[in-house]
Amino acid sequence: MPPAAVPSNGNGEFTAVDPQARQSRPPINTRNPYQPVPDFLSNIGSFKIIESTLREGEQFANAFFDTAKKIEIAKALDDFGVDYIELTSPAASEQSRLDCEAICKLGLKAKILTHIRCHMDDARIAVQTGVDGVDVVIGTSSFLREHSHGKDMDYIAKSAVEVIEFVKSHNIEIRFSSEDSFRSDLVDLLSIYRTVDKIGVNRVGIADTVGCASPRQVYDLIRTLRGVVSCDIETHFHNDTGCAVANAYCALEAGATHIDTSVLGIGERNGITPLGGLMARMIVADREYVTGKYKLHKLRDLENLVAEAVEVNIPFNNYITGFCAFTHKAGIHAKAILANPSTYEIINPADFGLTRYVHFASRLTGWNAIKSRVEQLNLDMTDAQCKECTANIKKLADVRPLNVDDVDSIIRQYHFNIKTGKDTPLLKGLDHPAPVPEQLAESGEPATKKLRSEINQDAARCC
Numbered sequence: 145m146p147p148a149a150v151p152s153n154g155n156g157e158f159t160a161v162d163p164q165a166r167q168s169r170p171p172i173n174t175r176n177p178y179q180p181v182p183d184f185l186s187n188i189g190s191f192k193i194i195e196s197t198l199r200e201g202e203q204f205a206n207a208f209f210d211t212a213k214k215i216e217i218a219k220a221l222d223d224f225g226v227d228y229i230e231l232t233s234p235a236a237s238e239q240s241r242l243d244c245e246a247i248c249k250l251g252l253k254a255k256i257l258t259h260i261r262c263h264m265d266d267a268r269i270a271v272q273t274g275v276d277g278v279d280v281v282i283g284t285s286s287f288l289r290e291h292s293h294g295k296d297m298d299y300i301a302k303s304a305v306e307v308i309e310f311v312k313s314h315n316i317e318i319r320f321s322s323e324d325s326f327r328s329d330l331v332d333l334l335s336i337y338r339t340v341d342k343i344g345v346n347r348v349g350i351a352d353t354v355g356c357a358s359p360r361q362v363y364d365l366i367r368t369l370r371g372v373v374s375c376d377i378e379t380h381f382h383n384d385t386g387c388a389v390a391n392a393y394c395a396l397e398a399g400a401t402h403i404d405t406s407v408l409g410i411g412e413r414n415g416i417t418p419l420g421g422l423m424a425r426m427i428v429a430d431r432e433y434v435t436g437k438y439k440l441h442k443l444r445d446l447e448n449l450v451a452e453a454v455e456v457n458i459p460f461n462n463y464i465t466g467f468c469a470f471t472h473k474a475g476i477h478a479k480a481i482l483a484n485p486s487t488y489e490i491i492n493p494a495d496f497g498l499t500r501y502v503h504f505a506s507r508l509t510g511w512n513a514i515k516s517r518v519e520q521l522n523l524d525m526t527d528a529q530c531k532e533c534t535a536n537i538k539k540l541a542d543v544r545p546l547n548v549d550d551v552d553s554i555i556r557q558y559h560f561n562i563k564t565g566k567d568t569p570l571l572k573g574l575d576h577p578a579p580v581p582e583q584l585a586e587s588g589e590p591a592t593k594k595l596r597s598e599i600n601q602d603a604a605r606c607c
């Protein structure tokens with residue numbers, strides 16, 4: 145069972161948000177002043193998602209989905225609001241075929257696609273499954289023509305036409321894609337796309353199969369293709385060189401209409417554009433479109449479902465749902481976040497049903513964060529006292545990692561001391577006499593045995 149994707153409120157003991165303090169804060173900016181200006185090519189505000197967790201995602205090294213899990217994932221994707229769900233080829237195995245039929249019978253809102261080789265044997269099986277559409281692919285780069293299927297461009301064009309016409313004759317949506325598009329000859333590519341567009345293919349697909357493309361290359365190729373075909377353009381980006389989200393965005397800017405994703409980005413090698421990463425990028429570009437179309441608050445559950453199914457943890461730095469994606473630590477950040485979250489947040493966690501956290505238990509903590517914590521604890525301290533108390537906290541934080549309880553007891557003890565008029569030297573906040581550094585380090589030992597993420601989680605609370 146993977147850990148919760150974000151720091152939870154745990155036992156809920158700190159729902160402590162001071163409503164007064166909250167009201168006095170300026171509202172979060174919901175409109176991004178840097179939102180891109182629409183242009184005639186861009187589909188930033190009208191894209192569709194082809195969700196391939198159940199096809200590309202099944203190619204992830206750890207993936208095994210039984211029928212029940214596939215159905216659960218398909219329903220969750222549908223509920224999230226993806227436009228298409230792409231399934232493994234029914235030619236891959238008998239169970240793959242049966243699963244494809246079973247998912248087609250669910251009556252989901254999303255259109256169901258299956259993904260096949262450019263071959264009549266596969267096409268004949270695919271059209272019998274009940275899918276709404278068939279995604280056909282064949283390699284066009286010299287690598288694939290030589291080392292995969294061994295066919296030349298004439299053969300590819302001929303078989304593409306045959307398969308497309310066959311699928312169309314069954315009144316099923318059809319897409320034709322070139323595998324390894326970015327290492328294919330541009331003239332070959334444009335020529336085959338023009339051919340399939342003329343015979344009425346619904347979409348053409350561009351695939352960065354090896355993850356070699358840069359955003360600029362993507363923009364150039366898609367913009368050129370946009371001038372050649374009139375059908376929709378789907379794009380598929382592997383993440384080997386870290387550009388999968390950026391490439392998807394550039395493709396939309398250049399006129400692509402559909403983006404392939406998988407939950408958590410799972411797929412061959414290190415995978416493709418992650419659904420959550422795409423949502424993060426697109427909500428900044430067009431919040432209205434994204435929030436109007438997708439149930440973003442379901443993202444975390446969807447990711448947990450898939451993470452559990454393929455037995456991985458959600459990465460700490462995952463887009464949106466990584467445990468620290470909305471945790472603010474350094475004092476300078478914390479102060480500004482408390483004043484107006486948009487200062488250091490381009491995404492509002494509430495759009496995803498999530499909460500922001502302010503970390504206030506480290507040597508980087510500033511007095512503004514402590515003051516906010518003092519207010520959450522309903523204690524009465526002046527700014528000068530908050531500053532002195534912060535100095536105490538820093539002193540201990542220089543020796544060992546702290547958690548919320550450490551800081552709260554320093555604050556409470558400090559508060560008790562000032563209210564009772566006791567002399568309060570540094571480290572006066574500890575319940576016991578000021579420990580020497582070795583004792584502090586020792587008392588920190590159990591904490592250091594915890595995962596650092598757990599410690600950090602313990603050290604931050606929602607603001």
Ligand SMILES: CC(=O)SCCNC(=O)CCNC(=O)[C@H](O)C(C)(C)COP(=O)(O)OP(=O)(O)OC[C@H]1O[C@@H](n2cnc3c(N)ncnc32)[C@H](O)[C@@H]1OP(=O)(O)O
Pocket residue numbers: 203233235236237260261262263281282283292293294323353412
């Ligand atoms: C980039 C991508 O992710 S593409 C999608 C990948 N998806 C899959 O591979 C689905 C799962 N695959 C499978 O179950 C199997 O590979 C099958 C059933 C499709 C084919 O299995 P096999 O016949 O045993 O062949 P094998 O997998 O060893 O090799 C691939 C075969 O497909 C052919 N081929 C590869 N790509 C294509 C293509 N796009 N169009 C037509 N034929 C192709 C190859 O020439 C090779 O056939 P050959 O051995 O007769 O030369």
Ligand SMILES: O=C(O)CCC(=O)C(=O)O
Pocket residue numbers: 200259279280281321322323324349350351352353354380382
């Ligand atoms: O069919 C496609 O467009 C993409 C196939 C694929 O997974 C890839 O090329 O990486």
Ligand SMILES: [Zn+2]
Pocket residue numbers: 200353380382411412416
């Ligand atoms: Zn792929």
